[in-house]
Amino acid sequence: MSHDLVVLEDVCRFYGEVLGVNHINLSIGPGITSLVGPNGSGKTTLLSLIAGLIRPSKGRISVLGYRPDQPQQLMRILGYATQFDSFPMGLTGLGLIYSLLRMSGYPHSDCRKMANQALEQVGLVQDSHRRIGAYSKGMKQRLKLACAIAHQPQVLLLDEPLNGLDPLIRATIIQMLRRLGREGRHVIISSHVLNEVEMISDQVVLLSGGYVAAEGPIHTVRTEIKDQPMEFLIQCDKPRLLACSIFQHDHVVEARLLPEDQGLLVKTRDANQFCRTICRLALGQVQIHGIIPTDDNVRSIYEYLVGNQEASK
Amino acid sequence: MAVYKQQYRPYEGPRTSPIWRFLVPLRYSYAKILQSRLLVLLLALCMFYPCACATIIYLSHNSPALAALRLRSGILPQVDGRFFYFFCTVQGSLAFVLTALIGPGLVWPDLANGALALYLSRPFARLEYVASKMTILVLLLSTITWLPGLVLFAIQAGCVGWDWAVDNAWLAGAILVASIVWIVVLSLIGLALSAWVRWRTAAGVAVLAVYFVGAGLGRAINNIWQTRYGYLIDLGEVMNTVWAGLFRYYRGPGLSPVHAWLMLLLVCLVCIKALASKVRGLEVVR
Amino acid sequence: MTGLLRRQLWGIMRLEIRRLFLSRMSLVVYLLAFAPAILLIGHATFETRYRQRLRSIAKTHKPLAGLDQVYPGMSMQQVVERLGRPYAQRFGRRGSPTVFYQYTDGTTNLTVVFMQGYVWRLLYREPTSLPEYLRLLSGIFNLYYLRLGIFFGAVWVFASLFRGQILDKTIHYYLLCPVRREVLMAGKYLAGLLSMILVFDLGVLFQWIGTLWLFDKATLAGYLDQSSLRQLLTCVAVTALGCLGYGSVFTAVGLIFRNPIVPAAAILAWEQINPFLPAALKPLGMIHYLQSLLPSSAKLDQQIPPMISLLIRPGEPARPTVAVIWIVTVSLVLLAVCCVLARRLQVNYATD
The missing domain is CATH 3.30.70.920 (Lrp/AsnC effector binding domain/regulation of amino acid metabolism (RAM) domain)
Known part of the structure; x- marks a missing residue:
């Protein structure tokens, strides 16, 4: 298993009789990779498989050499901003990130510092002491991003990260993602917004009906489509x-x-x-x-x- | 003329009557409820006691069958207020179990998934929403309480004769009132807890707790304070008192029927208040 | 235990304890745990005032003879000759020939009910003795606290440790932390257990305070001298064991079942019918072992039907060591199962 790649080998996942993803073979290197595909094409399933939130029905996954069933090791290097807009009850934005970092084993002083840094990156410092229940959709989206980047992971999985963000914040987040990509991190994004994907991605993985339809840099993919x-x-x-x-x-x-x-x-x-x-x-x-x-x-x-x-x- | 005035054409066809719109969500709820094999099994089990009662009524008026089974005619219970009181007690308990299983899933998912805003953004009032959800339980619980009760009454009337039916018409009324009161109380408790308690599991536990913990605490109050008012928080005891009054059956010293009725009224009012405060299109969190 | 593991465990427990103690949902647990204590403390407050009132009345309206010197059938005049004028007099409803005379010697209150001028009934209200109170307390503990309070508290807290968060769609925050699932399970369970033990043991202590508060130092000293405090300590320990046992059962139930209410209702039914089960099946219920550990069988009142008295008194109690070992072993086995289930836990909210 390669130690600088996210590798999926013949990965299949079925939800009962429903196909999630099928025969996925991918090697994702550093930089920004976008998962693109219509609704139900398997983007979220693929991200959840990489994060170990669900197990593959068949096949093997390795994230920089770690298996997804070893969360104690994998989650140190992986951050995942899911599609769910739900948060534990009664916490503030800062409280949530702080608590998650405490659960990860960081000492108190580091947790505070890291939580504040993450909130600063997504422009949520001012509202960090408000209860999450009172956040708007965009603020919740930013908080999810902050949770994912707080422990400075090497691999970042982002499910529709730009959803619900206003244009200014969107630009800030895109800049941040570009920076993370330039730093050599593996940023894997699932998105529907094709022009933004094009703007930020180093390579794309095109999913359709649970299968990988194409993968690689955009230009390479285009040249390989011979029938068009x-x-x-x-x-x-x-x-x-x-x-x-x-x-x-x-x-x-x-x-x-x-x-x-x-x-x-x-x-x-x-x-x-x-x-x-x-x-x-x-x-x-x-x-x-x-x-x-x-x-x-x-x-x-x-x-x-x-x-x-x-x-x- | 503005563009929208030239092009926009609202729906101008016929609309259904607003009175019956509350029935629309019912079909989906029933479809979901009846998907559960456990519930279907439980519903089938709920019919066991009425079937047994029907057999008893039939046998008690059929001497050849009794003789064939080598049973004395006096061994079977008399079909009177006491008979139907016990019928209501058994079926009422089963109705409670059904409510604990079904009730919690009625309002909670709509609140958790923001579906209430979707319902209420249509010409569909909060009252209609509650009526719709309540009808689910009312119809389901009716099939195991007053419907079989009245069938038993009809069987007895058929076996004995029209005179018996006329003389004991109050029994039919008692079956109907006793069952409907219990169904309304259970439905309101189920819906209120479903709206107030965030999780289906917790709401189910809360329904069970209202019954059992109320009974336990009621006994504790009676023993500590040397009183009988503890029974007021024992929902089972309250309902049994109401039923005993309706079926003219003396159960021994306990709550007075007036207190029991007032307690039921209070429970209903509290549940309605709880529902009114939770069934809203928008919840503001500060 | 390594420093990292300890920090992780504490991090999980911190978040869970906060959720369990401070959320609106925790009010139910407080209610279950403290309701008997509130009743007892309320009663003690009332009873103290009542006794003070009787003592002050006795100073001004002391009966001429002992309160046991009147009998049914005596005339009103005879009663007044024996005991003197009552401190309070009341008439029945309009048209009723009933008259009530009240006497007190400072501790006992006597209500003499006259019907048409003759004593019809004598209603004595004597102060409840400490042993009687303790029996009452034991009955409440046995019949309400153990069977219902701790049981429902455990369902409420432990069944929602995982299932509640799955329904809330927030479990992934925990699963995305670099923590072994076993540690996550242990942290959540320990947080639930600590909260439950703290709340319910405090409930037990308050119940005792509410009871003992009524009695003077001399009575209490006599009671404490008899080393009867053991009963309190046993109740505290049994509460903790109940939380441990039921906690592990409902943690497993919450992990296995999508709708834990069905198994919870089944377990409730099983535990309630345990006394009526054949001897071979009784040991399969947690309540059998918990009741076996209790020092005295409770007696609530004379009107308790035989069926309910069976609920209170286990037929053939298990030996204390066997009971403790059984509860702890079952809990550990169930927790091991929970660890396996937690390892296999997948986040697929769509199916929940």
Whole structure:
């Protein structure tokens, strides 16, 4: 078992007859990894399996060399902000984090310091002495994040961490996650917000129906989707001429002129050949201002890999 | 003209009568309740005593059957106020057990999951919500209390004759009143505890405790203070006193029926107050 | 025990004790534990004032003879000749020929009920003696405290140690701490046990204080000299053992069953019918061993039906050492089972 990876080997989890996740093989390294998928695709199940809150029906999991059934070791290096908005009764924000740190075995003075640090990171210091029952949804969300990061874990599992946050706090939290990723921690996020996933993720794991549909850096994943032609927007001075020239090549399946001289939208089966063709044409009579890949993003990948399956259901 | 005025078309079709809307949540509750095999088994067990009573009534009017079973006619109990008093005691105890099992799960999940706000954000008042939840228990408990009670009365009337039915019509009234009073008290206690106690388990324990701890403490009060007023907190004793009064059955010295009725009224009022303070769309925590 | 383990255990207990002592839910446990004590202390307060009042009345209205010098059938005039004028006189309801005369010698109160001018009934209210009070106390302990108070307290506290938090959807906060599940189990159980023992043993102590408060130093000294304090200590120990035993049972029940109310009701029924069970089955109930440890059998009043007196007095009590060993062993076995269950505990709130 690798000591710097979160490894899942042929992991399956069934809830009775209902499939949670099936045959999951993943190796997640440091940085920010996003789990993306529609509702019920198994994102939360996967996070809970990694945290040991549920056991796999089959397969093995190792988190930096620790097994999930050894909470006394695993939870020292792992923090998990779950999707549940429930908190133990009658506690304040500070009281909850302090108590959890005391349960983890930290001495009193350290607990106070660490709890305050965590609350500061999520911008909740001012409200730390209020009872959690009186918190708003966004504050509860931040408190869950604070609980997860309070003991400075190496692996951070965050289930929909940006839900219910206002734009300013959202930006702060994204910054914090980026920093944690840069520090070499394993930050695994489950999210629906695709543009934010794209903004912060180093790699994505696309889940669909309990299976991994794709994994890796976004660009790599896109290039591996062979059955979907890649789409480029070309901005040039003579789009009509370029369209005529480029359409003669076999790898080009579609060329569409956008209105008001916005450019030419080209779909190609082979990105490398397309680049060579464009280079050749650029050396000729067409002056090219820019080439922008328009479907090399999480949203497109999601639509290609998940949208088709969802539509066929 | 504003865009919404041009495009928005509210529902203009027919609506159901508001009077019967409280029945809507019932179907889901029953579906859930009857999923439990234990409850179905318990419901079946609750029919054992009425069946035994029906057999007794039938046998007591069937000399050939008695002779075939080699039983004397005097061995079987007489069908009178005492007979139905014991019927109510047995079925009432079973009704209590059913309430302890079902009652706690009625309001608590709605409060815990914020479903109350969903109900009350529709044209569905708090009173209708409580009525809806209460109807679940009322209907279920009716099937094991006054319904079989009246069936027994009808069997006896069928065996003896119309004159008996006319002379003892008060018994039918007593069965109905005794059962309905107990059902209402149990339902209100079940709902109030379900609303006040956060967990289903704890609410179930609380229902049991109201009955058993009340009885224990009542006895303790009687012994410490040399009084009989301790029985006022013994729900079983209070109800037995009310039933004994209704069935004209003398149980010996104990509570007076007036005190027992007043105590039941007080219990109901406290439960209604408890429900009124908890069944709200929003709970403010400071 | 390593420092880390101790800190973790204390961390868990700290949070749990706080929850068990300070939440609104804990009011039920306080009520169960202190209700008899409140009754006894209330009664003691009333009785003290009543006795003082009788003493002060006796100074001004002392009867001419002993209160036992009147008999049913005597005329009103004969009674007044024997005892003098009553300190209080009351008439029956309008139209009723009943008259009540009250006399006191400072300790006993006598109500003479006249019917149409002749003594119909004599109602003596004598001060209850210490042994009688202690029997009463023992009855309350046996019939209410042990069978109902501690039982329901244990269901309330221990069945919700895990199940309550699963229903609240907060158990994952505990499971996400770097703590062995066994330590978590032990911490929760110990917190529940300490809270229960503290509250219920305090309840026992207050009951005794409420009872002994009524008596003067001389009576108490005589009582204490007889080393009868052993009864109090036994009650305290039996309470602690009851909490230990029922605690382990309901911790396991809370971990095994999604709706612990069904097994709790079944156990309650089993414990209540224990005295009526055949001799071979009696030892299967916790109450049999707890009652076997009690020094004296309780006697509540003369009107107790034979069925209830059976509840109070176990037929063939177990030997104290056997009883203690049985309760402790069963508790340890159940706690071991709980540890296994806690290790296997998964968080899947959707199914709960």
